[in-house]
Amino acid sequence: MATIFEVHTAHPDAQYAAQAAQAVFDLVDRLERELSRFLTNSDVARINGLAAGASTRVTPTTLECLVIARHLYDLTGGAFDVSIGTGLPLLELDPDGLVVRAREGGVRIDLGGIGKGYAVDLAAELLEEWDLGASLVHGGFSSVLVLEPPPALEGWALTLSDPAAPARLLARLSARQAALSASGLRKGDHIRDPRTGEAVRGRRAAWTLVPRPETAKADRAPREGPRMAAAAVADALTTAFMLLGLEEIESICAASPGLEAWVLPEAGADGSADLMHFAAPVEP
Amino acid sequence: MEGATFSRSAMIAITVMRVLVGWHFMYEGIAKLTSSSWSAAGYLRQARGPAAGFFRWLAAQPNLLAYADQITMWGLTIVGALLILGLFTRLSALAGIGFLVLFYAANPPFVGYFYSLPSEGSYLIVNKQLVELGALLVIMVTGSGKYAGLDRIVHALITRKPAPAVVSPAR
Amino acid sequence: MAGEEDKNKVMPPIAAGGPRKLDRRDVLKGLSTVPALGLFGYAWQQQRQYDQATLQATAAPAAAGDVQELNIALIGAGAQGQVLTDAMLRIPGLRFRAVCDVWTEYNLRRVVNILRRFKHEPNAYEDYREMLDKEKELDAVVIATPDFWHAPHTVECLKAGKHVYCEKEMSNTLEGARSMVAAARETGKLLQIGHQRRSNPRYLHCYEKLLNEAKLLGRIVTINGQWNRAVAADLGAPDRYAIPEERLKQYGFKNMHQFRNWRWYKGLGGGPIVDLGSHQIDIYTWFLGTNPSAVMASGGLLYYDPATHEWYDTVMVVYDYQTPQGPVKAYYQTQTTNGSQGYFENFMGDQGTLLISESELNYAGKIYRDPNAPAWDEWIQKGYISAPKLQELQSQEEKSGAIADVRESVSPDEHTVPVVLRDPYHQPHLQNFFDAVRGKAKLNCPPEVGYESAVSVLKVNEAIDAKSILAFKPEDFHI
Numbered sequence: 001m002a003t004i005f006e007v008h009t010a011h012p013d014a015q016y017a018a019q020a021a022q023a024v025f026d027l028v029d030r031l032e033r034e035l036s037r038f039l040t041n042s043d044v045a046r047i048n049g050l051a052a053g054a055s056t057r058v059t060p061t062t063l064e065c066l067v068i069a070r071h072l073y074d075l076t077g078g079a080f081d082v083s084i085g086t087g088l089p090l091l092e093l094d095p096d097g098l099v100v101r102a103r104e105g106g107v108r109i110d111l112g113g114i115g116k117g118y119a120v121d122l123a124a125e126l127l128e129e130w131d132l133g134a135s136l137v138h139g140g141f142s143s144v145l146v147l148e149p150p151p152a153l154e155g156w157a158l159t160l161s162d163p164a165a166p167a168r169l170l171a172r173l174s175a176r177q178a179a180l181s182a183s184g185l186r187k188g189d190h191i192r193d194p195r196t197g198e199a200v201r202g203r204r205a206a207w208t209l210v211p212r213p214e215t216a217k218a219d220r221a222p223r224e225g226p227r228m229a230a231a232a233v234a235d236a237l238t239t240a241f242m243l244l245g246l247e248e249i250e251s252i253c254a255a256s257p258g259l260e261a262w263v264l265p266e267a268g269a270d271g272s273a274d275l276m277h278f279a280a281p282v283e284p
Numbered sequence: 285m286e287g288a289t290f291s292r293s294a295m296i297a298i299t300v301m302r303v304l305v306g307w308h309f310m311y312e313g314i315a316k317l318t319s320s321s322w323s324a325a326g327y328l329r330q331a332r333g334p335a336a337g338f339f340r341w342l343a344a345q346p347n348l349l350a351y352a353d354q355i356t357m358w359g360l361t362i363v364g365a366l367l368i369l370g371l372f373t374r375l376s377a378l379a380g381i382g383f384l385v386l387f388y389a390a391n392p393p394f395v396g397y398f399y400s401l402p403s404e405g406s407y408l409i410v411n412k413q414l415v416e417l418g419a420l421l422v423i424m425v426t427g428s429g430k431y432a433g434l435d436r437i438v439h440a441l442i443t444r445k446p447a448p449a450v451v452s453p454a455r
Numbered sequence: 456m457a458g459e460e461d462k463n464k465v466m467p468p469i470a471a472g473g474p475r476k477l478d479r480r481d482v483l484k485g486l487s488t489v490p491a492l493g494l495f496g497y498a499w500q501q502q503r504q505y506d507q508a509t510l511q512a513t514a515a516p517a518a519a520g521d522v523q524e525l526n527i528a529l530i531g532a533g534a535q536g537q538v539l540t541d542a543m544l545r546i547p548g549l550r551f552r553a554v555c556d557v558w559t560e561y562n563l564r565r566v567v568n569i570l571r572r573f574k575h576e577p578n579a580y581e582d583y584r585e586m587l588d589k590e591k592e593l594d595a596v597v598i599a600t601p602d603f604w605h606a607p608h609t610v611e612c613l614k615a616g617k618h619v620y621c622e623k624e625m626s627n628t629l630e631g632a633r634s635m636v637a638a639a640r641e642t643g644k645l646l647q648i649g650h651q652r653r654s655n656p657r658y659l660h661c662y663e664k665l666l667n668e669a670k671l672l673g674r675i676v677t678i679n680g681q682w683n684r685a686v687a688a689d690l691g692a693p694d695r696y697a698i699p700e701e702r703l704k705q706y707g708f709k710n711m712h713q714f715r716n717w718r719w720y721k722g723l724g725g726g727p728i729v730d731l732g733s734h735q736i737d738i739y740t741w742f743l744g745t746n747p748s749a750v751m752a753s754g755g756l757l758y759y760d761p762a763t764h765e766w767y768d769t770v771m772v773v774y775d776y777q778t779p780q781g782p783v784k785a786y787y788q789t790q791t792t793n794g795s796q797g798y799f800e801n802f803m804g805d806q807g808t809l810l811i812s813e814s815e816l817n818y819a820g821k822i823y824r825d826p827n828a829p830a831w832d833e834w835i836q837k838g839y840i841s842a843p844k845l846q847e848l849q850s851q852e853e854k855s856g857a858i859a860d861v862r863e864s865v866s867p868d869e870h871t872v873p874v875v876l877r878d879p880y881h882q883p884h885l886q887n888f889f890d891a892v893r894g895k896a897k898l899n900c901p902p903e904v905g906y907e908s909a910v911s912v913l914k915v916n917e918a919i920d921a922k923s924i925l926a927f928k929p930e931d932f933h934i
Contacts, residue, residue: 130694370488
């Protein structure tokens with residue numbers, strides 16, 4: 001994924017922690033082999049080569065990643081689209097047979113917008129298997145997932161800063177059992193709206209915080225679905241929130257208790273831009 | 285246009301241009317006809333610019349899309365063959381221009397379209413499709429087929445009046 | 456347009472002609488562009504032939520239609536076993552009946568769960584003997600256990616009447632490897648050794664088409680290759696899933712650390728030269744068509760903790776080969792402290808160079824023509840290699856009028872090998888094995904070949920200890 005993955009964890013035995021981190025990095029390497037667009041024998045490369053009516057088998061993880069991507073495509077009305085406008089709904093996913101079938105040719109997917117988060121989700125589950133419950137794992141600093149905080153702390157301290165002026169601190173958070181994802185534009189960057197093909201204007205950055213579902217994992221077998229894919233969801237929503245109207249963001253947040261979003265608009269005439277915050281109304 | 289005169293070398297140059305453009309059209313058509321999986325859908329779905337909405341809508345209509353594919357494949361092939369032969373030159377040049385207008389409109393290299401299809405050159409507003417369109421304009425207005433092409437034979441046959449009473453002596 | 460007499464004359468207005476008749480000039484000019492259509496037809500025909508040749512040269516074997524379903528089992532559900540499982544899940548016609556692993560708490564459970572999710576109903580076993588006793592229906596067993604278990608597992612499976620796919624290295628000892636060859640011969644069952652590059656379509660294309668048929672490299676004189684790996688922490692295990700000590704002992708491991716890092720221990724594995732080098736040294740031998748005649752090597756444990764690492768973390772080897780075309784020197788290195796340049800094999804002949812690797816990213820098959828070698832146009836036309844990458848035009852001479860512009864030597868034309876692997880690395884080799892079980896293919900790596908490879912590679916560790924050149928006798932490679 002050509003990015004930095006880091007694991008922060010607290011455990012009395014440094015070597016044990018390093019071995020767990022190594023297991024995480026091996027896992028990320030494996031996912032890269034399946035999800036990279038650039039390897040000709042990756043699952044994604046094979047999907048992108050499908051002619052109309054053809055199908056290919058993929059690994060369980062690839063299929064799961066695609067299922068999540070498809071779900072978020074529907075949720076965001078196509079604003080999050082791993083096929084970048086080439087027709088994600090034309091791919092039929094058969095989770096039982098591990099088969100991806102293309103109804104038409106020409107669909108091209110790039111899981112870059114969700115793969116990092118998905119890898120972080122799997123990494124977190126791996127760390128829990130290793131009983132490293134007090135951990136933070138991130139991919140490229142843009143997909144962060146925190147488990148329990150280090151001993152004696154209430155949460156992991158996280159900050160949001162202006163991508164155009166990294167020294168400008170916008171918000172401080174303290175988080176636990178949640179994924180926080182960021183998307184932003186530096187000068188000269190562009191994001192294209194998959195629905196219209198137009199370059200996006202008016203947004204400088206967006207962040208999304210997605211809580212991990214309660215860990216009801218009594219005797220859950222190692223790495224068995226369904227995935228608690230908080231970071232993958234956060235990645236996808238953040239991308240969508242760079243494009244969606246403020247009302248749409250508000251309605252998605254209102255419908256999902258625990259979900260929080262921050263949007264930094266393009267600077268106004270006076271050069272200032274205020275961070276906007278969205279969250280479901282707190283129930284009394 | 286009618287009545288303008290061109291030097292012989294100019295007419296030869298235009299004829300060469302006509303054959304080249306025709307060749308390109310014909311191969312574009314034949315390559316699509318012989319490819320098992322070609323469809324305009326991919327190109328249409330990636331449409332940009334003012335007309336993008338129409339093209340994407342078209343891509344989403346399976347029935348219309350099938351027609352569009354057939355028309356494109358056969359149209360390009362036939363237009364190409366006619367241009368090479370110089371048969372119905374004006375009509376085929378006009379049809380070729382029609383195709384190029386559509387192709388151009390689906391992906392115009394306008395200012396600010398950063399994410400246009402990857403292309404091998406650098407274009408601002410004018411791209412190779414527009415240049416080819418210009419070439420077809422010249423071919424159309426000069427009616428090059430009547431100089432060197434089957435149109436010349438057709439024209440001669442159609443406009444031949446009943447034979448004059450006096451048969452000219454054989455040369 | 457011969458026979459024209461209106462040279463340089465201004466044309467009369469086109470289409471303004473009144474009644475006139477069709478004359479000879481009209482016919483000639485009217486038909487003057489028809490030959491262009493003929494030319495088009497010819498060019499198109501050529502293009503189609505080229506496309507077809509490329510397609511044939513690069514075509515994957517046609518997928519079989521209805522296939523006989525095979526009942527299979529996996530022994531060894533660790534990292535490699537999971538890679539093989541992922542590949543096998545994509546091969547039609549396989550039914551997993553059993554999975555066996557001593558790490559029942561973790562790996563066994565995980566693989567069984569994955570398989571159940573995909574409609575297989577495998578029974579889970581800790582002990583492979585119990586599995587062989589109870590699972591009478593099995594057609595084939597895939598073995599991905601530590602090297603020192605390969606021989607016992609393979610021999611017992613063969614004797615129980617199963618066909619076997621066994622991961623490389625065939626065995627950590629030559630005695631073990633010999634017993635596997637003998638068991639395969641006695642039982643008449645198939646044994647495929649997991650040198651998966653031997654079924655990789657790109658390697659097969661290089662071997663069959665580029666080297667044997669087209670002989671693009673001329674005479675191969677030197678080879679170099681490597682597998683460099685970055686520093687990595689030792690493998691560990693989640694505390695709560697640790698294997699009880701008693702069971703570890705029962706299966707030949709001192710403790711959990713040794714169980715996870717068996718590759719580094721003498722008597723269990725062979726170290727990086729065997730884990731990594733054996734894949735690539737096998738290719739040296741395969742492509743040269745002969746076994747080495749001698750080996751010299753230097754190696755040592757330069758970086759890692761000797762308490763937990765018995766084998767060498769750094770090894771450099773030179774093999775001698777005597778081929779019918781003449782002698783060859785082949786260098787190989789593996790080190791585990793810096794991953795720069797990754798892994799590749801580079802074959803250098805007097806007419807060209809073939810740089811190839813299993814990895815798609817860096818060296819997905821490049822072939823360079825020596826500037827003095829005969830042209831390769833024929834092979835480009837046949838679709839064996841791509842057209843060369845464009846080089847900067849040699850325009851200096853022309854501009855300056857000098858006879859030669861003195862500078863770096865002309866770089867050779869770079870072509871790519873057009874065959875691409877679309878499936879996971881191990882899938883074609885597994886497919887070859889299952890096709891052979893169904894009687895539809897010949898094994899690409901039968902035990903005799905795996906044995907030859909083991910003889911070449913295991914000798915390296917011996918040569919490091921001996922600090923001298925060790926010779927191979929031809930009979931060393933035969934059983």
